[in-house]
Structure formats: structure tokens, C-alpha cells
Amino acid sequence: MPVDFSGTWNLISNDNFEGYMVALGIDFATRKIAKMLKPQKVIKQDGDSFYIHTTSTFRDYSLQFKIGEEFEEDNKGLDNRKCKSVVTWENDKLVCVQTGEKKNRGWTHWLEGDDLHLELRCENQVCKQVFKRA
Numbered sequence: 720m721p722v723d724f725s726g727t728w729n730l731i732s733n734d735n736f737e738g739y740m741v742a743l744g745i746d747f748a749t750r751k752i753a754k755m756l757k758p759q760k761v762i763k764q765d766g767d768s769f770y771i772h773t774t775s776t777f778r779d780y781s782l783q784f785k786i787g788e789e790f791e792e793d794n795k796g797l798d799n800r801k802c803k804s805v806v807t808w809e810n811d812k813l814v815c816v817q818t819g820e821k822k823n824r825g826w827t828h829w830l831e832g833d834d835l836h837l838e839l840r841c842e843n844q845v846c847k848q849v850f851k852r853a
């Protein structure tokens with residue numbers, strides 16, 4: 720039985736989000752707003768199919784994918800770049816590789832105790848987010 724990420728999750732910490740946004744080329748004014756946000760994630764996991772909706776008072780972002788199936792990701796409302804993404808299991812971690820203009824881009828989700836962890840990577844920057852169940 721794989722891990723089940725399903726649920727509604729609220730952000731409780733967000734380390735080096737600034738560095739990650741700078742690496743993505745997000746402008747100063749947008750970064751100032753984005754840093755203040757406390758996004759919520761709604762995750763629906765059904766077998767190998769995932770739906771992840773990240774919402775905030777400023778912008779929303781939703782993603783649907785199947786494990787192992789590459790898809791075109793349009794990072795609309797984020798950095799607006801397109802990339803080719805694929806998500807796989809690495810033991811109990813969900814690992815996404817986002818191939819495109821930015822080197823070393825991707826993210827990893829895992830559960831630790833009652834918390835949902837997310838590492839966001841771009842170039843030489845790593846942002847670490849932790850969420851608690853709503």
C-alpha cells in the first residue's frame with residue numbers, strides 16, 4: 720500500500736521561498752506578496768492519479784498527473800514557463816522532475832508524522848515547506 724497524501728493541508732512553514740522565487744525570476748513586487756501567503760493544498764490521490772490544488776488569496780495553481788506519465792506543465796500564474804514534467808515514486812516519496820529552461824527544477828513530497836513536506840527545487844535553490852492537516 721503506497722502512502723496516501725489525500726487531504727486538505729495548510730502551510731505552517733516556508734524556508735527559502737525567496738531564494739526559490741529569485742531562481743525562477745519572479746519580480747520583486749510579486750515576491751513581496753507571495754511571501755506573505757499561507758497557501759492551502761488539497762490533494763486527491765486515486766491509485767496512480769493525483770490532483771493537487773494549491774490555493775491562496777492571491778493566486779491558485781492546480782496540477783493533475785499520473786505516476787510515470789510525462790506531461791506538459793504550464794506554470795501559469797507562477798513563473799509562466801512551460802516544462803515537461805514527470806512524477807514517480809521513490810520509496811514513499813513523490814518526486815517530480817520538471818525539465819525545461821531552468822536547470823535542476825522539480826519537487827518532492829513526503830509525509831513525516833502528521834505533516835506534509837514539500838521541497839521545491841530550482842537551479843541551486845531549495846525551498847522547504849511544511850503543511851498540517853486542516
Ligand code: ECB
Pocket residue numbers: 740743745749750753756758760771773774775777778779780781782796797798826837
Ligand atoms: C499558488 C500559491 C502560490 C502563489 C505564488 C504566487 C506568485 C509567485 C510565483 C512563483 C513562485 C513559484 C511557486 C509558488 C509556490 C507554490 C505553488 C505550487 C508549487 C507546486 O508546484 O506544487 C506542486 C507540489 O504540491 C504541485 O503543483
